[in-house]
Amino acid sequence: xxxxxxxxxxxxxxxxxxxxxxxxxxxxxxxxxxxxxxxxxxxxxxxxxxxxxxxxxxxxxxxxxxxxxxxxxxxxxxxxxxxxxxxxxxxxxxxxxxxxxxxxxxxxxxxxxxxxxxxxxxxxxxxxxxxxxxxxxxxxxxxxxxxxxxxxxxxxxxxxxxxxxxxxxxxxxxxxxxxxxxxxxxxxxxxxxxxxxxxxxxxxxxxxxxxxxxxxxxxxxxxxxxxxxxxxxxxxxxxxxxxxxxxxxxxxxxxxxxxxxxxxxxxxxxxxxxxxxxxxxxxxxxx
Amino acid sequence: xxxxxxxxxxxxxxxxxxxxxxxxxxxxxxxxxxxxxxxxxxxxxxxxxxxxxxxxxxxxxxxxxxxxxxxxxxxxxxxxxxxxxxxxxxxxxxxxxxxxxxxxxxxxxxxxxxxxxxxxxxxxxxxxxxxxxxxxxxxxxxxxxxxxxxxxxxxxxxxxxxxxxxxxxxxxxxxxxxxxxxxxxxxxxxxxxxxxxxxxxxxxxxxxxxxxxxxxxxxxxxxxxxxxxxxxxxxxxxxxxxxxxxxxxxxxxxxxxxxxxxxxxxxxxxxxxxxxxxxxxxxxxxxxxxxxxxxxxxxxxxxxxxxxxxxxxxxxxxxxxxxxxxxxxxxxxxxxxxxxxxxxxxxxxxxxxxxxx
Numbered sequence: 001x002x003x004x005x006x007x008x009x010x011x012x013x014x015x016x017x018x019x020x021x022x023x024x025x026x027x028x029x030x031x032x033x034x035x036x037x038x039x040x041x042x043x044x045x046x047x048x049x050x051x052x053x054x055x056x057x058x059x060x061x062x063x064x065x066x067x068x069x070x071x072x073x074x075x076x077x078x079x080x081x082x083x084x085x086x087x088x089x090x091x092x093x094x095x096x097x098x099x100x101x102x103x104x105x106x107x108x109x110x111x112x113x114x115x116x117x118x119x120x121x122x123x124x125x126x127x128x129x130x131x132x133x134x135x136x137x138x139x140x141x142x143x144x145x146x147x148x149x150x151x152x153x154x155x156x157x158x159x160x161x162x163x164x165x166x167x168x169x170x171x172x173x174x175x176x177x178x179x180x181x182x183x184x185x186x187x188x189x190x191x192x193x194x195x196x197x198x199x200x201x202x203x204x205x206x207x208x209x210x211x212x213x214x215x216x217x218x219x220x221x222x223x224x225x226x227x228x229x230x231x232x233x234x235x236x237x238x239x240x241x242x243x244x245x246x247x248x249x250x251x252x253x254x255x256x257x258x259x260x261x262x263x264x265x266x267x268x269x270x271x272x273x274x275x276x277x278x279x280x281x282x283x284x285x286x287x
Numbered sequence: 288x289x290x291x292x293x294x295x296x297x298x299x300x301x302x303x304x305x306x307x308x309x310x311x312x313x314x315x316x317x318x319x320x321x322x323x324x325x326x327x328x329x330x331x332x333x334x335x336x337x338x339x340x341x342x343x344x345x346x347x348x349x350x351x352x353x354x355x356x357x358x359x360x361x362x363x364x365x366x367x368x369x370x371x372x373x374x375x376x377x378x379x380x381x382x383x384x385x386x387x388x389x390x391x392x393x394x395x396x397x398x399x400x401x402x403x404x405x406x407x408x409x410x411x412x413x414x415x416x417x418x419x420x421x422x423x424x425x426x427x428x429x430x431x432x433x434x435x436x437x438x439x440x441x442x443x444x445x446x447x448x449x450x451x452x453x454x455x456x457x458x459x460x461x462x463x464x465x466x467x468x469x470x471x472x473x474x475x476x477x478x479x480x481x482x483x484x485x486x487x488x489x490x491x492x493x494x495x496x497x498x499x500x501x502x503x504x505x506x507x508x509x510x511x512x513x514x515x516x517x518x519x520x521x522x523x524x525x526x527x528x529x530x531x532x533x534x535x536x537x538x539x540x541x542x543x544x545x546x547x548x549x550x551x552x553x554x555x556x557x558x559x560x561x562x563x564x565x566x567x568x569x570x571x572x573x574x575x576x577x578x579x580x581x582x583x584x585x586x587x588x589x590x591x592x593x594x595x596x597x598x599x600x601x602x603x604x605x606x607x608x609x610x611x612x613x614x615x616x617x618x619x620x621x622x623x624x625x626x627x628x629x630x631x632x633x634x635x636x637x638x639x640x641x642x643x644x
Contacts, residue, residue, distance in 0.1 A: 179376060179378075181374040181375070181376055181378050182378050184340075184343075184345050184365070184372065184374070185372070185374060185378035185436070185439075187345065187364070187365045187366060188343065188345075188365045188366065188370065188371060188372050188392075188440075189366075189391055189392040189395060189439060190366040190392060190395035190396055191391070191395055192395065195395065199380045199382060199383065199391075200380070203380075203381045203382045204381075
């Protein structure tokens with residue numbers, strides 16, 4: 001017997017209204033700006049897709065996008081394997097488990113701008129502990145305020161310091177859910193440590209690893225506060241990532257049209273790459 | 288294949304065990320014949336899984352030795368003992384196909400591909416999983432997963448013993464029976480020593496040629512299912528095996544008779560020893576009804592299909608009797624007759640009567 005009716009839709013309405021109020025409508029104003037030119041006084045002129053074309057063709061945007069991809073690529077390349085290694089070497093039971101977990105969680109509890117300030121002070125060449133140590137004790141010429149390479153290394157290391165824990169904790173959660181019998185069976189089957197990792201631990205971590213990669217991708221791709229506080233995008237434009245550039249255009253130059261178009265492109269890229277990641281990482285499960 | 292001998296085995300999970308209560312296993316001395324089918328039977332926490340893990344090498348015993356064909360393997364890791372173990376929850380490698388799962392132990396040991404193929408096909412045929420060989424193992428039903436876990440153990444032709452740790456726990460009841468007969472059949476085909484741990488007496492008694500009954504880290508009796516049923520060496524065995532279990536009734540021992548609630552009962556033979564707590568043990572199957580005997584008051588009659596279980600009170604002691612016909616009414620007065628050759632006295636739990644020859 002069919003007992004279907006359409007009543008359920010009414011229950012969704014409040015949520016829909018709320019989401020429309022706080023997300024869809026503001027989003028639409030961005031869309032609105034992105035296709036118009038304004039000179040203040042609430043006067044708008046139709047621009048069509050002009051801003052989009054201008055942004056996509058501009059060297060400045062392409063350079064920032066390139067830096068953004070490089071940054072995200074680097075931190076994923078470091079944080080994911082490092083996170084897995086740290087998770088594998090953490091104890092499974094006993095006194096040290098809570099100690100390790102708290103230590104791992106600590107960096108993530110520090111507010112983003114504080115992390116930026118900490119690393120700024122830590123790495124300043126003359127007065128920072130690390131900066132002093134590198135320059136005056138080890139004799140390495142390091143200055144993140146002057147040298148693009150130093151700045152890049154600092155920004156990447158800071159992110160690794162701040163967010164590897166997230167990968168660690170997610171992987172650890174996946175690891176502790178593996179029953180002992182799996183390890184015992186592997187021992188009896190004569191499996192090598194690599195086989196244990198490849199056929200037991202990695203498959204069991206896959207779901208959480210997918211989440212970890214997605215979260216780290218989205219967060220790092222949209223990162224703003226930490227590099228802004230640390231380097232302000234410099235020296236020059238060398239660490240100006242997409243979000244930093246976007247804020248410069250929107251609030252520094254007050255070019256609302258191009259900024260709106262850039263936001264939408266930025267959003268579309270984030271969405272697209274997340275979707276590709278997700279599809280690739282979960283495609284085996286469908287079989 | 289090998290004979291397995293456990294000698295003076297003791298194990299404690301504590302770093303510095305003091306008294307016997309700190310030991311999960313106390314003094315185990317058992318020899319298992321090459322190619323035999325054995326069951327380790329006992330309630331949860333009796334040490335049977337500990338014992339199994341010690342044999343397979345996942346645990347090192349605190350004291351004692353494990354000998355495979357007189358070779359001391361106590362210090363060897365599991366992969367060098369050539370044993371196979373099937374766990375309570377099926378362990379399969381999710382990302383591999385059924386065939387790859389079965390091939391895995393051979394591949395790890397560097398067996399050549401042609402031999403692997405032949406062995407995998409053989410085992411798959413034995414387990415009726417040939418048509419699943421190329422499917423992903425993660426989607427299988429629990430009983431098939433468990434078959435694959437067994438298969439990974441059997442695929443090696445050099446296994447000394449196959450061990451089963453309550454392997455049917457997660458299997459649906461109607462498949463348990465099928466898988467159990469499969470196991471029995473496999474045992475006859477591969478002729479490996481098999482050790483089966485369970486707390487289910489039906490599983491133990493149907494699978495094994497010989498059953499080792501354990502309680503609180505001790506072996507209380509080793510015997511064929513018939514021996515365990517007919518002449519339990521300990522009240523625990525009598526009570527644990529059989530449904531309902533043996534009646535254990537407080538009594539006084541007097542030569543070849545026991546006095547129970549003021550009534551004299553003939554025993555299978557003379558009692559020995561003295562002191563300690565004495566109990567009369569008789570299985571419900573050997574308690575009969577008659578015109579004379581021990582007067583009892585029937586409290587409950589349960590129809591369990593094949594026969595009736597009659598609960599009755601003799602004085603202040605409750606006991607059970609099994610009967611197929613002439614069922615008394617609840618509340619009625621009856622006379623019970625104990626079969627003398629099945630009536631025994633137990634002193635502090637252990638048998639204290641001698642069989643009359």
